[in-house]
Amino acid sequence: KAHLSLMGNLVLRQQQEIKQLRADLQAAGSNTNGVLLWKIPNFKTKLAEAKQKSMELVSVPFHAGDNGYKLAASVFINGNGSGEGKYLSLYIKILQGEYDNLLEWPFQLPITFTIFDQCSILEKRVNVIESFLPDTTWKHFQKPSKDQEPMGFGYPKFVSHETLFTRNYIKDDTVFIKVNVDTATLLGP
Amino acid sequence: KAHLSLMGNLVLRQQQEIKQLRADLQAAGSNTNGVLLWKIPNFKTKLAEAKQKSMELVSVPFHAGDNGYKLAASVFINGNGSGEGKYLSLYIKILQGEYDNLLEWPFQLPITFTIFDQCSILEKRVNVIESFLPDTTWKHFQKPSKDQEPMGFGYPKFVSHETLFTRNYIKDDTVFIKVNVDTATLLGP
Amino acid sequence: KAHLSLMGNLVLRQQQEIKQLRADLQAAGSNTNGVLLWKIPNFKTKLAEAKQKSMELVSVPFHAGDNGYKLAASVFINGNGSGEGKYLSLYIKILQGEYDNLLEWPFQLPITFTIFDQCSILEKRVNVIESFLPDTTWKHFQKPSKDQEPMGFGYPKFVSHETLFTRNYIKDDTVFIKVNVDTATLLGP
Numbered sequence: 001k002a003h004l005s006l007m008g009n010l011v012l013r014q015q016q017e018i019k020q021l022r023a024d025l026q027a028a029g030s031n032t033n034g035v036l037l038w039k040i041p042n043f044k045t046k047l048a049e050a051k052q053k054s055m056e057l058v059s060v061p062f063h064a065g066d067n068g069y070k071l072a073a074s075v076f077i078n079g080n081g082s083g084e085g086k087y088l089s090l091y092i093k094i095l096q097g098e099y100d101n102l103l104e105w106p107f108q109l110p111i112t113f114t115i116f117d118q119c120s121i122l123e124k125r126v127n128v129i130e131s132f133l134p135d136t137t138w139k140h141f142q143k144p145s146k147d148q149e150p151m152g153f154g155y156p157k158f159v160s161h162e163t164l165f166t167r168n169y170i171k172d173d174t175v176f177i178k179v180n181v182d183t184a185t186l187l188g189p
Numbered sequence: 190k191a192h193l194s195l196m197g198n199l200v201l202r203q204q205q206e207i208k209q210l211r212a213d214l215q216a217a218g219s220n221t222n223g224v225l226l227w228k229i230p231n232f233k234t235k236l237a238e239a240k241q242k243s244m245e246l247v248s249v250p251f252h253a254g255d256n257g258y259k260l261a262a263s264v265f266i267n268g269n270g271s272g273e274g275k276y277l278s279l280y281i282k283i284l285q286g287e288y289d290n291l292l293e294w295p296f297q298l299p300i301t302f303t304i305f306d307q308c309s310i311l312e313k314r315v316n317v318i319e320s321f322l323p324d325t326t327w328k329h330f331q332k333p334s335k336d337q338e339p340m341g342f343g344y345p346k347f348v349s350h351e352t353l354f355t356r357n358y359i360k361d362d363t364v365f366i367k368v369n370v371d372t373a374t375l376l377g378p
Numbered sequence: 379k380a381h382l383s384l385m386g387n388l389v390l391r392q393q394q395e396i397k398q399l400r401a402d403l404q405a406a407g408s409n410t411n412g413v414l415l416w417k418i419p420n421f422k423t424k425l426a427e428a429k430q431k432s433m434e435l436v437s438v439p440f441h442a443g444d445n446g447y448k449l450a451a452s453v454f455i456n457g458n459g460s461g462e463g464k465y466l467s468l469y470i471k472i473l474q475g476e477y478d479n480l481l482e483w484p485f486q487l488p489i490t491f492t493i494f495d496q497c498s499i500l501e502k503r504v505n506v507i508e509s510f511l512p513d514t515t516w517k518h519f520q521k522p523s524k525d526q527e528p529m530g531f532g533y534p535k536f537v538s539h540e541t542l543f544t545r546n547y548i549k550d551d552t553v554f555i556k557v558n559v560d561t562a563t564l565l566g567p
């Protein structure tokens with residue numbers, strides 16, 4: 001009986017460890033070059049769900065620069081705010097990172113969002129692209145703290161559903177979103 | 190009894206998860222710069238086994254380009270086809286990848302295979318090297334599909350056993366194979 | 379009873395696997411660009427412990443070059459040798475790596491150690507920096523072997539405790555150490 005209980009404890013601890021490993025793995029696998037390529041499969045099912053109930057999808061974290069800023073993208077495929085119901089909304093969030101004390105704040109690297117036209121002939125693609133330079137007076141770009149949830153900054157009306165269902169933005173029921181943080185001006189630690 | 194059974198289920202599920210984590214880890218660890226360096230230890234034992242029964246060794250998958258093509262190398266150390274019994278055969282396979290819908294097809298990046306002479310004096314090494322440019326009319330380089338096993342393309346007679354046992358191609362019973370995919374011309378997504 | 383014992387064995391084996399996965403993950407996550415950024419949290423507690431009993435902290439392994447040298451940093455926060463009790467000592471160790479037979483020996487890449495001043499205004503930082511070129515006649519830089527523990531090479535008096543408690547070398551009870559191996563001259567395999 002005691003043996004059984006001990007083993008039970010062990011199994012539970014292993015479950016925790018596996019969970020942590022999975023999280024670490026995502027972090028290790030994530031690029032540090034400031035580029036996130038985000039694959040969203042089962043898009044139509046997710047859109048139907050989001051029409052029932054507002055739903056935010058958050059990407060795996062990624063890094064801009066070696067030991068740099070930690071970020072994540074956020075998408076509301078049925079839109080939120082001014083885009084609700086008719087647009088896909090797309091945002092960036094600055095997350096608390098391991099190396100924040102070494103980095104420059106506020107965050108001020110240029111960011112580009114892309115949704116790919118997955119046409120098999122590359123020359124014929126018409127991607128949806130938007131770029132912006134962070135306004136460093138905004139709260140979204142200050143050094144993250146424990147006490148505050150990261151706030152998304154971006155485009156409530158990134159692309160309309162009407163447009164999204166044209167061309168090859170959705171292919172094999174999958175959408176690809178790229179977030180590109182321009183680290184060229186980054187003076188890394 | 191019920192408790193025991195539940196725990197049994199949990200342990201089995203953890204085993205699955207560990208297996209998946211290991212696979213993910215290999216993928217995360219694999220370079221995306223188009224270079225595979227493949228270490229094959231216990232070479233002589235493997236060769237003896239292959240002489241008994243034809244045996245293909247397949248490398249871990251690797252990627253050419255960030256979010257690029259997914260490939261693997263394949264080696265028959267006792268040869269296959271025209272190389273059987275007297276040569277080491279070496280091939281590349283284009284695997285189904287996460288980002289295939291964003292990439293250009295057929296695959297047309299130049300590929301170089303190397304087997305290293307592990308002489309401790311770098312200047313004296315005589316590596317075995319072969320390069321080729323994919324012939325885009327071949328089936329091997331078309332966009333991979335679920336319905337078709339990837340086919341290896343390469344050299345049935347990459348290096349003869351006679352040569353392989355000279356110099357330092359085998360050192361500490363280990364052979365190193367490098368596959369280099371030239372991504373310089375790659376217009377990544 | 380037999381069932382229980384079998385499951386116990388399985389759980390133990392899984393524990394081993396998780397441990398191995400964690401190690402592999404560290405290796406996969408470690409950069410190959412020759413840069414280690416090492417975060418040491420709970421610094422003051424560690425220093426108090428080290429004052430009771432000499433204590434070496436060893437970093438995760440990192441790599442210089444793709445498939446290159448494997449290294450680790452070593453720190454005695456209460457000093458050792460001539461630095462004992464009054465300095466932080468900082469060393470590099472060349473570890474046995476997967477690809478040692480392909481690499482050039484002795485090791486001769488330039489190394490730079492940095493402890494960061496974590497001042498939030500980057501221009502005002504005064505980092506502690508030391509660089510050296512390995513003396514290739516020293517044992518520390520020869521090809522590692524199984525029979526010999528890696529020996530640390532570096533600075534017993536890297537920075538005095540007196541200095542360390544000034545400016546922002548310690549912030550949020552955390553110290554950041556960077557080790558930079560200059561791979562510019564590396565002719566990788």
